[in-house]
Amino acid sequence: MSVRLKRWLPRVAAGALIGAVIAVVLVIALTGSNQPSAAGSLPPGQAVAATWSLSPSSLLFGDTLHMRVEATVDRRRLDPRFLQLDAPLKPYELVRPRRWTDRVIGRYGEIVYRLDLRCIQSACASPVGGLRRITLDPARLVYLQPLEHTWSAVVSYSRLDPTDINARARGVTPFGQNPNRASKQPLPPWRSASDLAPVSYSVRPGKAFWFAVAFALLLVSAAGLMLRPYLPRPAFLRRQREPGPLELALATVESARASGRQERERQALELLGTELVRSGELRLAESARALAWSQPDPPEPALTAALALDVRKLIEERSNGHGA
Numbered sequence: 001m002s003v004r005l006k007r008w009l010p011r012v013a014a015g016a017l018i019g020a021v022i023a024v025v026l027v028i029a030l031t032g033s034n035q036p037s038a039a040g041s042l043p044p045g046q047a048v049a050a051t052w053s054l055s056p057s058s059l060l061f062g063d064t065l066h067m068r069v070e071a072t073v074d075r076r077r078l079d080p081r082f083l084q085l086d087a088p089l090k091p092y093e094l095v096r097p098r099r100w101t102d103r104v105i106g107r108y109g110e111i112v113y114r115l116d117l118r119c120i121q122s123a124c125a126s127p128v129g130g131l132r133r134i135t136l137d138p139a140r141l142v143y144l145q146p147l148e149h150t151w152s153a154v155v156s157y158s159r160l161d162p163t164d165i166n167a168r169a170r171g172v173t174p175f176g177q178n179p180n181r182a183s184k185q186p187l188p189p190w191r192s193a194s195d196l197a198p199v200s201y202s203v204r205p206g207k208a209f210w211f212a213v214a215f216a217l218l219l220v221s222a223a224g225l226m227l228r229p230y231l232p233r234p235a236f237l238r239r240q241r242e243p244g245p246l247e248l249a250l251a252t253v254e255s256a257r258a259s260g261r262q263e264r265e266r267q268a269l270e271l272l273g274t275e276l277v278r279s280g281e282l283r284l285a286e287s288a289r290a291l292a293w294s295q296p297d298p299p300e301p302a303l304t305a306a307l308a309l310d311v312r313k314l315i316e317e318r319s320n321g322h323g324a
Helices: 002-036 164-171 205-226 245-259 263-280 284-290 303-319
Strands: 048-055 058-060 063-073 085-088 099-103 109-119 129-135 140-143 148-149 154-157
Touching: 002 205, 048 140, 048 148, 058 284, 063 140, 063 245, 263 284, 263 303, 284 303
Parallel strands: 058 154
Antiparallel strands: 048 063, 063 109, 085 140, 099 109, 129 154, 140 148
C-alpha cells in the first residue's frame, strides 16, 4: 500500500462514517414528524376532532357492518379518559362487545372505538330483488360539549334475486336445466360489496419508522467498528503508549545533535539507519548512514534536521493516531 493511499484512507473512512450519521439524523429530522398517524394536529380552537366510518356502505342482509370512530384529543385541554361515545345502533345490534384502544402521541391522545354490528330483523330486510336504505341515528362524542356526527345511509340488498326465484320454479339448477324436478337450491345471487375494510397494520407505520432508524444506527455502529483500525482517534482519546524503536532512535539523534558531540551524533545516526532498515525504509536508511559516516566533515546540521523531519512524518503516518 502506497504512502499516499495510507494517508487518504483514514480520511475517506471517517468522511463516509460521518456522512452516514448525518444521513440518519436528516431522515429523523425531516420525516420523523410526518409519520402516518390518525393523531394529527387539531384545527385551531378545537380540543377534539374525530373521523367516522361505516363499512361496507352496501351489504347483503345479515352481513356485518363495521363502525369505527377515531378521536384525537388535545391532552393539554381535555382528559381523554373522560371522552365517551354515544352511538345509537337501532335497528342493528352488537355482534361482540365494543372495543376501544387509546395511546399517547406527544401532546395528543388518540382513542379508537370499534363496533361490529349486524341486523337480522325485518326492519333490515329488503324486498325481493330490491334494496333498503338504513340510516342510523347520529352518533356523538361526549365530553363537556358533544361532538355530533350524522351517518350516511347504509344500503342493504336482498339476498334473493327475482330471476333466481323464477329459474327455480322452472327447474333450472346451477348445472343446467332439469325438467324432471325443481332445483332444491336457488341459484347464487352473485351480489357483493365493493367497499374495502379500514386499513390495518401488523406493525404501525410510526413504530416501523423507528425500528428502521434503530436498524440504521446499528448498521452505522457496525461500520464504525469495522473501520476502527483506519479511523484517526481524537487527541483526547489517545492513550499514553511506549515509544517504538524507531521513535527512540530518532529521539537519540535529536538529543545527540543538540549536545554538539560529533561522535555521539554519528552513532545515533547509525542506530537510526539500522531501525529504518528494519522498518523497510531503505531510502531513508541510506541517507542516515551517509550522514553518519560523512568524511571529513561532520554531519551537516540542515541535512540531519531534514532527515529527522522525514522520519517524524513516517512515524505519524504509520501510527495514524493509534500508536506505531
